[in-house]
Amino acid sequence: MPSNLRPSTAELLFPSVLTPETLETAAGPVAVRLDDASLEAVARCHEYLHTCVAEGREIYGTTTGFGPLVVYAGQDEGADQCENVLSHLEVGQGRDLDPPVARAALLTRLWSLARGRSGVAPDAVEALVAMLGTTFAPVIPEYGSVGASGDLAPLAHAIRSLQGRGDAYLGTTRMPADKALAEAGLRPVRLTGRDALGLVNGTSVTAAVAGLALAQLHRSVRVGTALTALLAGVLGCRPDFTAPEIFEALGHDDTAERAADLRARLAGHEPSGTRALQEPYTLRCAPHILGAAATSLRHARQVVTDDLNGISDNPLFFPERDVVAHGGNFFGQQVAFAADLMTNTAAQVANLAERQLDLLIDPRRNGGLNPVLAEDPGRDHGVQGVQLAATSLVVAMRRDTTPSAMQSVPTNFHNQDIVPFGTQAAFTALRQARTLRLLHGSLAVALRQAVHVGARRPTADACAQVLDALGPTVSRDRSWAVSVRAAADVLDRAC
Template sequence: MPTVRPVTTTASATSVDLASPLTVPQLLRSAAPLEVLAGTAVRDRVARGRAYLRTVLADDERPVYGLKTGFGALVGFAGRTDDADQCDNTLAHLGAGQGPDLPLDIARASLLVRTWSLAQGLSGVSAHVVEGLAKMFATTFVPAVPRYGSVGASGDLIPLAYAAQALRGRGHAYLDGTRMPAFEALDRAGLSPLELDGRDALALVNGTSVTTAATALALSSVRASHRALTALTCLLVDVLGADPGFADPRLITAFGHTGAVDVASRMRTALEGCVPSGKRALQEPYSIRCSPQLLGAAEDALRYVDGVVAADLGGVSDNPLFFPGDDLVAHGGNFFGQPAAYAADVLAMVTASLGNLAERQLDLLVDPARNTGLPPMLAAGPGRQHGLQGVQLATTAFVAEIRRNVLPASTQSLPTNLHNQDVVPFGTQAALRSYDLAALLRLLCGSLALGLRQAVHVGGRRPAAPRCATLLDALAEAIEPVDPDRPLDEDVRVAADVVVDGEW
């Protein structure tokens, strides 16, 4: 049985302090057991919010959505008078999700985002809710949450309802990666079922935490692939003996875009020592010559997504919000995930462009008409062997799959909930789609990396730039040459691990 570590007040590299803003690296760590700290400042502000809520509820003249009322389009009707019943009233009707479970890292990261939001003291939740969530993170408990059902407007209502129910011991959950009834997972983890009243239940579901978490995780993955593809482009230039002058600082500065300037600077550092072979045409294909402009535009777009994710991680997503100092119960729309919807759609477009670049560079590399005389498909013995032919076919399929899924979700608003939610952002769909596409981009980077490793084996020159040579050596150490042919699915994944997870 996993041991539940007590929540302390000393932060570490494997802890999250709810008194400080959340970061994307913390979300990445939340998939594993993590110490979540709820210190005195957090406890005090949660207590103040809860005390103020009790004051408001004692005033029969003050309406409070979800406590004295029904939900959504039924706000004009009275809710249940018993707190426990109102909790059930909140969660039961939201048990309408379908499809496979969310990836476990998204489910855990979503709850970390939700915990941070509740810990700001503006939601009026019970202190034991924040404390219970903090204890959960010290274990491997993960709610089983179906993928489909959220429109990302009144928060991620349906997926977060499943998470809340699992924390109560209802539905299903995972422990150590094994799916089981939630009450059993709680028991094995040494956790007690979370007791919720109506406000606690509504606060748990009335936020865009799934959307935010999935966007943040997708962003992290795409950023890593962007760095990898920048390094692989440099390696391609060096292996082919191309002229690195396309990254000249005077040329790129004249282009006028910050992202391109920064990417080209990194490329020049990686290509330092690279000498053109003199065997290439005066101007390279755009997949090489225009790479600083393409990768730079991607960098600019990713910086926009960085800002949206940072704002979402540092903001409170709930309705209503309670401001004791101003004696204000604010009913509004802080659960409306439009910023993340736009950001996730931008992320998908960036992924498509980067994936296309990787596929085009691999296509150049396997083509004897454009690869400075290397054998077709980088086969060690063309005809008797087929080298990267299967991998190149697969990359075409990956790019097609990405392109098919790039249609913006944020523009697909449909009215629902008796037109209470007459506009919706569909940020959840955008975020989950971007998360999926990021995994394909990672494989495209691995495919190109495998091709570059093979290119040197079949006659490509060893890189002259020390940084490029170091990357090639890391690939060569991890992957044997394709000679003779063998299945390469695992090799692509290994190559992706080397280039995407490394620092180049």
């Protein structure tokens, strides 16, 4: 076994439901097992494609040119036609996608192709399976897709990497793709027939990126709930704002669930008796904000999961009905809308975290603790810098809330005369999810600092456990920036 190849740490059986959390397993090697029925379906569809071609049927991208050039004939040889599609789509720009994101995109593409409706050769499907079993990741640039007719440019770059052209990653090391393939024990993929178009003509980057964002945002709702409970515990708030009767009257199940989680986390909480009857909205209405976030994410989860498990390609082949269907199952509008919703949801949860941090550092509202939680105000400045950085982060998130899903610009010689920009919507949602982690890390560090400078230790066991888990993240031997990132990592595991 090559030195850079390690045993698979996860195993997936196809067919099974691909979820946002499953996508995260693709960060490392994953063994994908296709059942016999799926392998047979792929082979049967591939044979049907060749039958259709032999019969002289017109099939988009196989016998024709691409996009608006569909009225012209394509290359005569299958391998040349594959080169024909990839060569004009190798146009991406921008930074590389992180290797785990690139690998998740190809796992998603595999899930579509393995349903046996795309006409690709079994070898093309098996190449994706083999790649996912290693630490190989293609280099995929961020920009180039408009989220219609599939993520053509990003996936074209991915396939070039699998051919051994351009660059790729092995683990976290960027190197020439042919070298990465060799060290991973992989052979360059050879394409013919409809293989290249089948590999690129779907919204798999969009769906995968949105799925990864969604998995993190689900964690962040739990983290936001845990930090709200810890804030109430440190300040000694009255827990009345979590009373079940309030949420029975409201009628929103997700909000009631967030309130129930807060009550559970505050079990054993003893109010200080010094707080006002009603807390500011950053505490009193936190269940409503987090509950609304959970509702939005529940909708997004249905949309993204449907997309991850559907077939995005054109045309589709139905051998059992003798049908070749040309349509638009590459148009990522559903995920575009869902990703924009995730972006706005993340921004409001970030607003909550930033305002809770502001409450905590203010002596007028934090029970008289030192300003900015300094140990010796003026001689040190506590979490003053942490709050400044948090302000920068939350404004960056707000600026990103311009929706992508309706930013249509006609392109492709007016073949693609309306487009959804779902890929950019998904990238924004993932960026929002990652930034929200840092805002929660900032609030967590401030909560830890508050107890360090004299705030009471929470009396609820669940809150005390979170506080103790955060303890080692703050140290005089590390910068506040490192502490914030360490706290975000702890919260992902502890909540």
